Amino acid sequence: MCRKLWSSFSLFSMGLSCQLLTILLTGIATGYFYSIYHWYFVYSENYTMVALMAAIGFVQGAALTALIIYGSTLYYLYRLSLGGEAMAQSLGGVPFDVDSAPATLARLPQINQQVAAMFGIPAPQLYWLPQEEGINAFAAGKNPQAAVIGVTRGMRRLGENQLRGVLAHEMAHICNGDMQHNMRLLAIVQGLKSIQLTSCKLIQWGMYLFSKPSGIRFAMMQLQWGVICMLLGLVCFPMGVVGSLVGSLLLAVTNRRREMRADQVAATILNDSTAVADALKFILGAQQGGRMSRPQARAWGHVMFVQANGRTGGLLGTHPTLQRRIRTLDPQWDGVPVFEAISDPGFEDEANADPGAANPAAPPYSFDEDGPLRTISQDVIALFQDSTAAVVTLPALLLFDDRDRLLAQRLQGGQLASPIRSLWAVLEGLQADQRVALLDVCRHTLSQPPPKTASEILSVVDELADMVGETAWDLQAWRSLLHGATQPPAKMPRAKVGKLDDIYRDLVELMSIMSVAAERDGLADFRFHRAWGRLGLPQAGVLPAEVLAWPDLEETLRKAARTPAPLRQQIADACVAALTADGSLDATQAAMSRVVCARLGQPDRGLMPGRVL
Incomplete structure (x- = not known):
């Protein structure tokens, strides 16, 4: 605890020191420009007056800079002190409502309750940002009892386990005290950045005064104020740029460590490092990523689950690269993103799936009264539904075309030639659609035959497919389908x-x-x-x-x-x-x-x- 407080104190001291240094440098630069201006245009030989005006310039520049910096800091502290609800609403968030939210987020309140119970904190109030398609989330609030977790509309594409990982990450921030830290640090950084914004405004006003038409009476006054605004803007701009860079760097350094720590805490509490890792893999593979459209969201990007500008890493990045975060949680990661929700019941890891296997057994063949089999007798159909007869019925169908019938003489050493010819006589006049329909019947019949029968049938089909070669698309296709019918259901990779x-x-x-x-x-x-x-x-x-x-x-x-x-x-x-x-x-x-x-x-x-x- 002491180490954490000392770290926070050091960072805030560094931020305040940067503010004071910016005030001092801006005052010195303003005093220098005041002395140059009055030396050339007003008191060309009066050193005392030039020195006095330089001192006045220093005081004015330092005072104005302090007013801007601390005014901006106090303003942001006030806004952030309003609580997480105010922050969520400023980002376009509304209280989460199951009825208006996407169906895939219907279980989000239950997941929120479960994860909060695991962390031992009150369940944070949920907000969602319906206009944001980027996959992102944030935690905000003055204390854990008044915490708010906001999720974007893009989170609907995550699976349940991935949602659990994101919420656990945000609750880790709540338990680690990162919300209060982020609010105070953001106020200091915004104070530093306000100098750059003010200098840009001064330059714009100066250019406006130069270009605005006016009468002769006010021309010199207008020109004088234009020069002053331009000079002040040019003086403040370098200091503003330096202040913004220092503030952004300060924010990046402290926030990266806290993001990595939140990942680790979430993985420990859930006893599952894959939940957060899979969410990060999905965001890495998503085209939108974590990008958010509102400028306010990008300004507060350090409180988000991933960077709100859609980028990852970089010198001033508020978050570590997604690849680094994933590898910390999953050292065995192969470097390939995830493109579908992990909890989707139709998918599993490649380690447990067979991408080359056909889909499981065909559904029961529908005996449509108006279908291809309407003119075939029920006795013939019953024959093709008999798995023990499939060793003959399947080759008879597969070799039914005249150009393939000679192969029956070579199949199984010619032992099946006679029964196959007898079956051909029964099927005389069989149309192409009827042949395919009967093959579908056989395919369904093979879905649950005795193992020995299935092995015998498939060996005959394999021999037949090897005889015709790899360019006989018809026979090779049915070989694949029949093999798939005898295999247990396999999920897609x-x-x-x-x-x-x-x-x-x-x-x-x-x-x-x-x-x-x-x-x-x-x-x-x-x-x-x-x-x-x-x-x-x-x-x-x-x-x-x-x-x-x-x-x-x-x-x-x-x-x-x-x-x-x-x-x-x-x-x-x-x-x-x-x-x-x-x-x-x-x-x-x-x-x-x-x-x-x-x-x-x-x-x-x-x-x-x-x-x-």
């Missing part, structure tokens, strides 16, 4: 790519694959440009089919899966636009659309071969 520009080349490959995967020729360029226009990226061209294969699609979808949910939806929409560009869909394109939706965590569009509206 945490987003680590914030902009589509960061995966530009991968998106060129992805859209090229979507454009060339169709069985029809001549429309690849058209499909590519239709899809590319939905991404809003710089112009690109479709890649030739010869350089593309299934592993390329796997890699591009793996990287696309690391983007935030809105971007994943945009990518999926672009892929579907490429597949349906000519208003129709074949079996290969239907399978590709299912793979894209599964890998990007999007709902299956249920597209079927045929005309697409």
Whole structure:
């Protein structure tokens, strides 16, 4: 405690010393200019009068500077003494109301109560700034019992754990006595900065007097006052600049230590260093960051969770760099920002997620009375719902096209050729949309088969896919989907790519694959440009089919899966636009659309071969 009081006393002493030094230097400079002016224009040979006027100039300059500095200091002390509510209201804040606040902040009062109980203090009153889209927060007040925590509208993008970390950081400031310290130090610094503002005003007034038209009677008086204002402004300006720099440096030095300490205290009280770290990672990855629009917010930026000007670090930065704060809390951080709320139930760390795995098992197939299966007998559909028969039914569907039927002779050493041919006879006349619908039925059937059966079925599918090669998009797509159907549900990886520009080349490959995967020729360029226009990226061209294969699609979808949910939806929409560009869909394109939706965590569009509206 004594060490903390001594540190605060030293800083305030330094601030007051800077104010006194500024007053002294301004007085000396004013006296010097007074002596020069009267030497050349009034008392050219009277040294006594010149010395007297220099002394008068010193007193006037010092008195005026002291009046400005201490007047400004007292004014800010008065404003800050009004309490946290007044500060929040001056920033455009209003009392937090669950009904008017965004739905994602509905639990903020409960989180506030929980964290306050952990710190052992009364729950601070919550204010929110509905006009501020930057992700930021602050604590203000005369004492812990009258403390206020303000949050910006941008905080709605944080997850619950991240919100808990931000509130814990601000309550650490309350418990450490940083609110009172910040209020007093801000008043001293604003007093130093007021000299620069006053000098700028004096220069503006002087220029105004020079340029203002007037009669001959007042011309000399106006010119004289213009000269005085200009001289005073020019004298005060260097001192104001120095005072502002010293004040900003003083504020930066003391505040950086307190921000780091608040991070550590919050992590200790929560027993979880990731809460604050994940909030900082999210702000690092957000385009708006912690930037706030009101000039008043930037003037009080040192009380914010992160710098209110949107920058980070720097000589005069009031906060340490975000990277330094994150690494202090999370030494194993890989340097990649977070682009989505951590508490989003659809996401998890890459350590626990499989970005390359397809989405979990397909939803139950909907037997629409008007759907593709309406003309197929229930006995045939029941056959495809039998997991034990899938070792035959799946190859029969995958090899149904005439060009692929010869492969049945080589599959499993020819053991399945006879039953597959018998099934083909039953399915004679099967349309493309019916074939895809039956494959969807098999895909759902495989979601919960006995493990031994699933392994046997997948081995047959793998053998078949290896036989056709990596450019057989149709079979490779169904292989991926069937493998995904037998795997347990897997969450999407945490987003680590914030902009589509960061995966530009991968998106060129992805859209090229979507454009060339169709069985029809001549429309690849058209499909590519239709899809590319939905991404809003710089112009690109479709890649030739010869350089593309299934592993390329796997890699591009793996990287696309690391983007935030809105971007994943945009990518999926672009892929579907490429597949349906000519208003129709074949079996290969239907399978590709299912793979894209599964890998990007999007709902299956249920597209079927045929005309697409």
